[in-house]
Amino acid sequence: MIPNGTLDLSADPGGIAQAADFLRQGLLVAFATETVYGLGGDARNGEAVASIYAAKGRPSFNPLIAHVASVGAAQRYVEWSDRAEALAAAFWPGPLTMVLPLRDEHGISPLVTAGLDTLAVRVPAHGTARSLLAAFDGPVAAPSANPSGQISPTTADHVRAGLDGRIAAILDDGPCGVGLESTIVGLAGEPSLLRPGGVALEQVETVLGTELHIHQAGDLLTAPGQLQSHYAPDAPVRLNAENRQGDEVLLGFGPVDCDLNLSEKGNLTEAAANLFSALHTLNATGRPIAVSPIPDQGLGAAINDRLRRAAAPRDS
Numbered sequence: 001m002i003p004n005g006t007l008d009l010s011a012d013p014g015g016i017a018q019a020a021d022f023l024r025q026g027l028l029v030a031f032a033t034e035t036v037y038g039l040g041g042d043a044r045n046g047e048a049v050a051s052i053y054a055a056k057g058r059p060s061f062n063p064l065i066a067h068v069a070s071v072g073a074a075q076r077y078v079e080w081s082d083r084a085e086a087l088a089a090a091f092w093p094g095p096l097t098m099v100l101p102l103r104d105e106h107g108i109s110p111l112v113t114a115g116l117d118t119l120a121v122r123v124p125a126h127g128t129a130r131s132l133l134a135a136f137d138g139p140v141a142a143p144s145a146n147p148s149g150q151i152s153p154t155t156a157d158h159v160r161a162g163l164d165g166r167i168a169a170i171l172d173d174g175p176c177g178v179g180l181e182s183t184i185v186g187l188a189g190e191p192s193l194l195r196p197g198g199v200a201l202e203q204v205e206t207v208l209g210t211e212l213h214i215h216q217a218g219d220l221l222t223a224p225g226q227l228q229s230h231y232a233p234d235a236p237v238r239l240n241a242e243n244r245q246g247d248e249v250l251l252g253f254g255p256v257d258c259d260l261n262l263s264e265k266g267n268l269t270e271a272a273a274n275l276f277s278a279l280h281t282l283n284a285t286g287r288p289i290a291v292s293p294i295p296d297q298g299l300g301a302a303i304n305d306r307l308r309r310a311a312a313p314r315d316s
């Protein structure tokens, strides 16, 4: 909970400076974009990103879009390509999101990408969003600013109705123009449409000079099979482990004797922020992984969802 409640900021230089300051402190700010209101947090700050999932009550870690101020800013985080250049020239700033391979030394929290090696990036067109990104001068992870499973918000009142008391501020700039989320195009492999949205499929195909592979609405990243193939460590994973067996490395939670601890204090936000990098680190040991029990409340539900996928039997 935010002790003083959720602040209403107006979209003037003072409000924008205050919002950027909150982001720097790792706090969450909802802001208007041309599509829907986004729930923003510093994409480099794992705890800020964890608190986005917590505020939305998301039961799992879906990857988030990193919002940046310019093509130059996007190029700091993702591997650029001719196709990306063509789409950026045609549609940025605007309601188009591109999924591209992450660069080395990108600095983005793995909680933003949910452990994937690609990042969704977008340069919004909305004046206030752009001013905020310029003032903050960093990547802002922002899903739509609604509780999980509810309708995307297109006014500050919608945001307040869903998230009041759970975020630091709402940067109010009236209703959103597009009212439909951005179109998401995957460019890490064959060009594909990951989500229809504010830019029409045909327009994207015209610019690329090729047809897009079409995925069923919402399939790719929500299908457990897909997630497993991306997310599973090489070694077996054993959950609810009180201690090590055999050759296992123990991923701890709370005050336990272990090889790596998600949060010694037993803090779920800290644990979520550490989860993906911890799994990478332990996977690199080549030993089987045991994981301490993690309470299934709040962010614990998403952490356990992720861990269950990691522990699920493999197809091949």
Ligand code: TXA
Residues within 6 Å of the ligand: 033, 035, 036, 037, 038, 039, 062, 063, 064, 065, 095, 097, 099, 113, 116, 118, 119, 120, 122, 142, 143, 144, 145, 180, 181, 182, 183, 184, 194, 195, 221
């Ligand atoms: O218009 C919009 O895009 C709004 C505003 C706030 O910018 N944002 C938005 O974010 O709709 P969200 O989190 O509600 O939707 C992000 C979508 C998810 O469906 C997610 O699966 C997909 O983007 N996504 C993010 N990263 C991805 C990745 N690396 N690969 C594939 N899909 C990804």
Ligand code: MG
Residues within 6 Å of the ligand: 143, 144, 152
């Ligand atoms: Mg959404």
